[in-house]
Amino acid sequence: MNRLRAVRDAPVIGDRVVYWMDASQRTVSNLALEHAVSVSNHSNLPLDVLFVINTDSPDFNRRSVSFMLDGMDDVAVGLEERGINLSVRIGNAVQEVLSHCQDAGAIIMDCGYLRHRRRDYDEILRSTDIAVHQLEDNVVVPPEIASDKEEWSAATLRRKITPMIPDWLDFAVRTEPKVRSHGLWGDEHTWNGVGSIEQFLPEEGPRPAASLRGGQNEANRKWRSFLEKGMAHYTEARNEPASDGQSGMSPHLHFGQISPVMMAAEAWGLPGSETFLEELIVRRELAVNFTLYNGHYDDYRCLPEWAAKTLGEHAVDRREHLYTFKELERAETHDPYWNAAQGEMLATGKMHGYMRMYWGKKIIEWSETPEQAFRAAVDLNDRYELDGRDPNGYAGIAWCFGKHDRPWKERPVFGKVRYMNARGLERKFFMPGYVDRVISMMEAFDGDGPPKI
Ligand SMILES: Cc1cc2nc3c(=O)[nH]c(=O)nc-3n(C[C@H](O)[C@H](O)[C@H](O)COP(=O)(O)OP(=O)(O)OC[C@H]3O[C@@H](n4cnc5c(N)ncnc54)[C@H](O)[C@@H]3O)c2cc1C
Numbered sequence: 161m162n163r164l165r166a167v168r169d170a171p172v173i174g175d176r177v178v179y180w181m182d183a184s185q186r187t188v189s190n191l192a193l194e195h196a197v198s199v200s201n202h203s204n205l206p207l208d209v210l211f212v213i214n215t216d217s218p219d220f221n222r223r224s225v226s227f228m229l230d231g232m233d234d235v236a237v238g239l240e241e242r243g244i245n246l247s248v249r250i251g252n253a254v255q256e257v258l259s260h261c262q263d264a265g266a267i268i269m270d271c272g273y274l275r276h277r278r279r280d281y282d283e284i285l286r287s288t289d290i291a292v293h294q295l296e297d298n299v300v301v302p303p304e305i306a307s308d309k310e311e312w313s314a315a316t317l318r319r320k321i322t323p324m325i326p327d328w329l330d331f332a333v334r335t336e337p338k339v340r341s342h343g344l345w346g347d348e349h350t351w352n353g354v355g356s357i358e359q360f361l362p363e364e365g366p367r368p369a370a371s372l373r374g375g376q377n378e379a380n381r382k383w384r385s386f387l388e389k390g391m392a393h394y395t396e397a398r399n400e401p402a403s404d405g406q407s408g409m410s411p412h413l414h415f416g417q418i419s420p421v422m423m424a425a426e427a428w429g430l431p432g433s434e435t436f437l438e439e440l441i442v443r444r445e446l447a448v449n450f451t452l453y454n455g456h457y458d459d460y461r462c463l464p465e466w467a468a469k470t471l472g473e474h475a476v477d478r479r480e481h482l483y484t485f486k487e488l489e490r491a492e493t494h495d496p497y498w499n500a501a502q503g504e505m506l507a508t509g510k511m512h513g514y515m516r517m518y519w520g521k522k523i524i525e526w527s528e529t530p531e532q533a534f535r536a537a538v539d540l541n542d543r544y545e546l547d548g549r550d551p552n553g554y555a556g557i558a559w560c561f562g563k564h565d566r567p568w569k570e571r572p573v574f575g576k577v578r579y580m581n582a583r584g585l586e587r588k589f590f591m592p593g594y595v596d597r598v599i600s601m602m603e604a605f606d607g608d609g610p611p612k613i
Pocket of ligand 1: 398406408409410411413414433439440444451512516517541547548549550552553560
């Protein structure tokens with residue numbers, strides 16, 4: 161199946177082929193990289209992989225840049241082994257790509273879906289007349305092929321996507337470069353030449369979460385371990401907040417440090433993999449569908465009419481508890497489970513999946529208006545989660561407000577939007593175990609007591 165997405169055909173003439181590595185920060189199973197090697201081989205031009213530390217990206221905060229740059233060591237080694245050069249720049253992505261590619265014969269791009277990335281792709285295509293190829297392998301089924309419109313729910317996407325999946329499980333295989341380029345343009349801008357990553361870390365943003373290390377080596381290690389030990393128990397274990405039953409792959413998927421196509425192909429047919437593949441493919445690609453076709457994906461206007469109407473009708477209902485953004489941020493509510501979830505996010509940058517639903521629902525209950533609640537949830541998620549600023553984050557928050565869900569029994573504040581409460585958590589899970597787990601994570605993060613913000 162062809163994953164070539166947007167192409168400007170032009171003869172490849174210049175001093176190099178440039179692959180701008182952005183959404184797929186990996187050398188293992190990276191179709192854009194392998195395509196770039198083929199173009200370099202065919203044109204007999206050296207390949208230069210460009211990585212831009214994008215100061216205008218929503219990912220540009222201290223915690224997420226630190227996790228992302230953990231991965232650059234792995235990328236540098238992976239490319240060096242194959243004799244491929246890595247150039248690193250810092251600044252606005254479009255400006256850096258265009259100035260770096262002035263004499264290049266072709267630009268190869270990988271593919272992300274949020275509006276800032278799509279704007280960058282359009283601008284690059286508009287601003288140069290050399291060959292531009294874009295390769296898609298951060299989803300299993302390319303979203304425009306899966307559906308040509310915004311899907312109503314997981315059920316409507318599932319019906320369309322399920323028969324297509326087996327045709328899209330081929331993942332990138334390694335092509336050897338014929339032209340060596342490593343070190344060809346001097347050392348000044350290469351990863352090895354830039355020195356410590358500390359100099360690139362923005363002041364802004366939460367402290368790095370030491371418990372999670374980024375990079376493709378760590379992603380692959382974690383994935384292999386989950387395949388071997390976790391997959392068979394995933395269906396029963398994933399929802400229990402007190403245990404570690406999820407794969408832990410979302411921060412790596414967010415930065416493209418591992419290929420979801422490779423993950424899906426390797427999981428396919430394994431005992432216990434059905435539930436996992438539902439999350440990795442149907443739910444994750446429903447989120448991509450949402451961000452691709454709904455221009456308001458990160459604000460309240462993204463909601464379906466029924467949800468906005470019912471939440472609007474109940475906006476005047478009395479709230480038993482009201483918290484300011486700062487109180488939420490500091491995990492200063494009356495609810496120990498919610499505080500634990502927020503504490504987990506502050507300390508580790510990755511909240512347990514089931515608790516994310518509870519977390520979002522309670523923000524609705526404790527905010528003056530649903531619009532304010534939506535903004536607070538997006539701001540907290542984007543700022544603290546390593547996997548935030550991602551289609552999954554926006555779809556997950558919108559789900560708490562009724563997106564991709566159906567109307568339920570009407571009640572105060574929520575109207576017909578699904579409600580969750582602490583008793584439900586206690587009925588299903590061992591909540592003291594979760595709270596204890598988070599307390600030890602917070603202590604490890606801070607040494608003593610709650611995390612400093
Ligand atoms: C309010 C809220 C906020 C969320 N914010 C984010 C976010 O910022 N980033 C993020 O990646 N996910 C987010 N999710 C979705 C989900 O909770 C996480 O993807 C999951 O918990 C990540 O942990 P894991 O990789 O260990 O998941 P696993 O359970 O091991 O699942 C494997 C992969 O499947 C995908 N997946 C799993 N559950 C979902 C889901 N519900 N929707 C879409 N894809 C899913 C993810 O890519 C995940 O890495 C959010 C959900 C909610 C309700």
